Amino acid sequence: MPKIKLSEKTIGLIKDVCADFGNQGSELINVLHQVQGKLGYLPAEVQEVIAKELNISVAKVYGVVTFYSFFTMIPMGEFPISICMGTACYVRGSEQVLAEFKRQLSIEVGQSTADNKFSLNCLRCVGACGLAPVVMVGEKVYGRVSPQMVKNIIAEYKEGCATESKSA
Amino acid sequence: MAEYNMHILVCGGTGCKASQSELIKTNFKTRLNEFGLTDEIQVVLTGCFGFCEKGPIVKILPDNTFYTQVTPEDVSEIVEEHIIKGRKVERLLYKDPETKAAIGDAKGMDFYKKQIRIALRNCGFINPENIEEYIGRDGYAALGTCLSEKTPDEVIQMIKDSGLRGRGGGGFPTGLKWDLTRKSESDQKYVVCNADEGDPGAFMDRSILEGDPHSVLEAMAICGYCIGADKGLVYIRAEYPLAIERLKIAINQAREYGLLGNDILGAGFNFDVEIRYGAGAFVCGEETALIHSMEGKRGEPTVKPPFPAEKGYNGKPTNVNNVETFANIPVIINKGAEWFASIGTANSKGTKVFALAGKINNVGLIEVPMGITLREIIYDIGGGIKDGREFKAVQTGGPSGGCLTKSFLDTPIDYDNLVAAGSMMGSGGMIVLDDTDCMVAIAKFYLEFTLDESCGKCAPCRIGNKRLHEILEKITVGDGKIEDLDRLRMLSTVIKDTSLCGLGQTSPNPVLSTLDHFYDEYLAHVTSHKCVAGQCKALMHYSIDAERCTGCTLCFRNCPVGAISGERRAPHYIDQSLCIKCGVCFEKCKFDAVLIA
Structure with a gap:
């Protein structure tokens, strides 16, 4: 993984979050939630700063980041796509939907497209089993998705960007 | 209102x-x-x-x-x-x-x-963001009764008499759990609400927190009064933003009304609630793992004893209950233990919320009395199987549970009967399967989940489940041998017996239960390389019926790998060595000439 240099501003931001939680090692998970919420992901360099501030080892921070699926060390695409792989969605065909997303975007689960527009992930049960199979793009939920609908869902965001950049 | x-x-x-x-x-x-x-x-x-x-x-x-x-x-x-x-x-x-x-x-x-709504009594009825609507429906009356009229021991006795058992999976008697924590001597104790609902296909805890958050807060305060704790923590999945938001609003409103905080209702009792966020780890539903996660560590379980009731969060006595369990408490206090115990079966009292999903007409969240039969749930409430297909099985208990077949349709559902049938109550996910679902693939699906979620601390779970998954993979692509079936059973038994926590001890259940009830299906996969449900693609064989084929070339033009050949207006042919079994020809053919075997 290429080294990144954190700006002074980013380091300051991380320090502030740690200070908000009293620089307590026991608040590590809360700190990680906050920092990921602000930066989008938790690269090694960010973990180093957190470890120093909370006075715990980097190994411990890394251990926690990699344990929980909610934390990510790679940046997500502009439009993160999550396919629900809960049982209800699985038996109603979410595997085929996932295969179609992989095919259309030419990426695997956990990867982003070259232009960083889309990233692909699986999640376990959104709790909208009545709409199975479910796909989320950002915060938006798509229900009863069939492989045939995948192309249009992706197009929605490609077009969305096109009009946005035009207007800008 | x-x-x-x-x-x-x-x-x-x-x-x-x-x-x-x-x-x-x-x-x-x-x-x-x-x-x-x-x-x-x-x-x-x-x-x-x-x-x-x-x-x-x-x-x-x-x-x-x-x-x-x-x-x-x-x-x-x-x-x-x-x-x-x-x-x-x-x-x-x-x-x-x-x-x-x-x-x-x-x-x-x-x-x-056929539903009786106790835990879901207010869901879909009140505005969850307005405490007055909850109070208008007898909300916080139970807390008032406890603080002004009852001693902690009397309340615990009431919960014991009601027969309430933990709704998160194991079914441990709630009153007994409270009593154990009450009897632990300490300067500080904690009440924890487990809202880390990780079972894929179950969403009752989320619905309760979204629809009626005060019922949980009230119950936690009652629990705090009983066990002698002044601090409550809700451990909730970060993936549930709406539930978190409504819970936060509820906590603030309860504080404003003096129902949380110091000297609640003037009775000299202090209790406050904080939220802790999970970060996506199924194993954190296990009490000890959950407690480690709240302490900011990796959510790995530890050996019990000591139980959380003696040594839990920060080493202090901690009582952990699930959301649905808490939601029952205020009603038991208001209506009485006898009333609650009159619903259900001999050893399972009250109701259970099930998330009904899969191949069923009425997907949704239902609350039914214990002792109801599967037939009533699936056909009367659920409206039967989707697209008029045939019922094959219902999976309960998620990745820790098993499948119930047709022969269990008339068995009364309660904790003990489900265990006797080789499954478990779990948190209440009920996934209905029809004749197009391959049971080997279903077992493999759950194993994939366990593999992802195993914390890796103990070898039987980390390595054993990996091997189990490999064998299942082999079977679904047609490389399985008959000896593999015995190997599956033996390995499953070892994993069950030797794993450290509930996750590993129950992870082979989907395999064992499908082996027990659908042995023929496994056998067909390994001996004749056939998947009767038609789900395992590698075992499919596509061919073209020369009599039906009109030579329209539609399949030829759509085949992604060029495996189909033939002249226009003459029967076509599939080259088996090239076919990737994608099924496009079958979907495209307008004359039903593509056959699957």
């Missing part, structure tokens, strides 16, 4: 929200405003109604009209016809699936007839 003479309840559960229920609410408000009716008619965004299949749901009180699949565009018609002219909008009413007759009153719906 007295000052208004009509109420419009719009479902604000996650499913319906995804189908624009907020816009529906806004449209109602705008239209009512145009008619100057905002003082007479209240519009409320409620928690989940349970009937997710036909969402978004709009219910109108007092006449109990139940509108299904409402769109934001339908709002004007409902206001003009129903509200102004008093004529129900027939096309949006729920239709009886058999008689096709529109049902005007929700009480007449089969979906609700």
